[in-house]
Amino acid sequence: MSKSNTSSTLNISLVSNGEVNRMMTSLSSKEDAEDYYEWGDEVKNLSREWVRAIMSQPYSRNKQKRRPFDYSRKKVIEYLLWRKREDITSKIEHHMNSDGSDIARLTTGPGSLYWHGVDSEGSPILWYHADKTCFDSAVVKNEIECSSLIIQAGLDAMSGKTYRFNFIICFDVFNPLKAMKNPNLAPAFIKLFMKICPDRLKWAYMVTGSIGHMFYKVASTLASASIMHKVIETRSRGESARMMIRDGVISNDEVPIFMGGKYVHDKEITLNFPTMIRSITVAMA
The missing domain is CATH 3.40.525.10 (CRAL-TRIO lipid binding domain)
Known part of the structure; x- marks a missing residue:
């Protein structure tokens, strides 16, 4: 597969700083997540630009739209739970x-x-x-x-x-x-x-x-x-x-x-x- 064949033709709008801030705040909020204590202390290790990239990707169910906020949030939390479960930061x-x-x-x-x-x-x-x-x-x-x-x-x-x-x-x-x-x-x-x-x-x-x-x-x-x-x-x-x-x-x-x-x-x-x-x-x- 060549790069010329892999470039996306979709016009996915950029994720604003405000949207990234909303995501980071949501991930850091104890009130917004019952299981926050399972992964909350790992939020500080997240890359904002990576979070922006996750949010900017086409949605699997509709390639003409970006991933919904909750879908992106779920993907990030799955990663945070992995970090916590494996104790990767301490290791x-x-x-x-x-x-x-x-x-x-x-x-x-x-x-x-x-x-x-x-x-x-x-x-x-x-x-x-x-x-x-x-x-x-x-x-x-x-x-x-x-x-x-x-x-x-x-x-x-x-x-x-x-x-x-x-x-x-x-x-x-x-x-x-x-x-x-x-x-x-x-x-x-x-x-x-x-x-x-x-x-x-x-x-x-x-x-x-x-x-x-x-x-x-x-x-x-x-x-x-x-x-x-x-x-x-x-x-x-x-x-x-x-x-x-x-x-x-x-x-x-x-x-x-x-x-x-x-x-x-x-x-x-x-x-x-x-x-x-x-x-x-x-x-x-």
């Missing part, structure tokens, strides 16, 4: 003040998922390498916890008008037989992604090669249309790199070695959680 703070080894022990594929660099507009880039994932020995619960911490810490590091990110997925090199021994891992990640990243994805470039297309099909089945609308499947890493240069995601000098370039992703950033988050925070500043 991120804990791991940021550690040496990162606790997170490293959660995954059998260290360095498979990480933040590195920003695009020409300052939006961060999330990278995934299937060849670094030990599918057959991975514990789904642990891998999902590790992924949620990495992704959410990067999202929480955003400030100002930055609320979207790019996702580069290298799913062209891996052992399919081992991957099929753990069939629940990919669906669990997709469900996590939809829970914590609604309306945050800028563009995703998914390299599937000759064997990874089955995972693109899994994503197409489980992910929402609004997410898949922004996933560009390519057959080679070189093709993805060219598209990313064209779209301003990376420059010619930033094409990584594993995509045919000369740029090296620092191992300290890709493997160490506190270093990774501090690095992406500085890059977005």
Whole structure:
């Protein structure tokens, strides 16, 4: 799918600051929500621009209209409840003040998922390498916890008008037989992604090669249309790199070695959680 085919033709009116203020006030009001105490202390962690983006999207039942206020509010509350249930704020703070080894022990594929660099507009880039994932020995619960911490810490590091990110997925090199021994891992990640990243994805470039297309099909089945609308499947890493240069995601000098370039992703950033988050925070500043 190309970008030219994914641009929306709808004239969705912009969400005003007043509407965003109303939403934030509603979410922060103890009187307006019986279950406020289940998630209220997480409201302060919300990005106003992300809330604006959620409110501005076309309504699924009528694409010519924006989402109703209560519908958008429900989506935000579902996210806040997830944050509270997973105690994600405290966990991120804990791991940021550690040496990162606790997170490293959660995954059998260290360095498979990480933040590195920003695009020409300052939006961060999330990278995934299937060849670094030990599918057959991975514990789904642990891998999902590790992924949620990495992704959410990067999202929480955003400030100002930055609320979207790019996702580069290298799913062209891996052992399919081992991957099929753990069939629940990919669906669990997709469900996590939809829970914590609604309306945050800028563009995703998914390299599937000759064997990874089955995972693109899994994503197409489980992910929402609004997410898949922004996933560009390519057959080679070189093709993805060219598209990313064209779209301003990376420059010619930033094409990584594993995509045919000369740029090296620092191992300290890709493997160490506190270093990774501090690095992406500085890059977005």
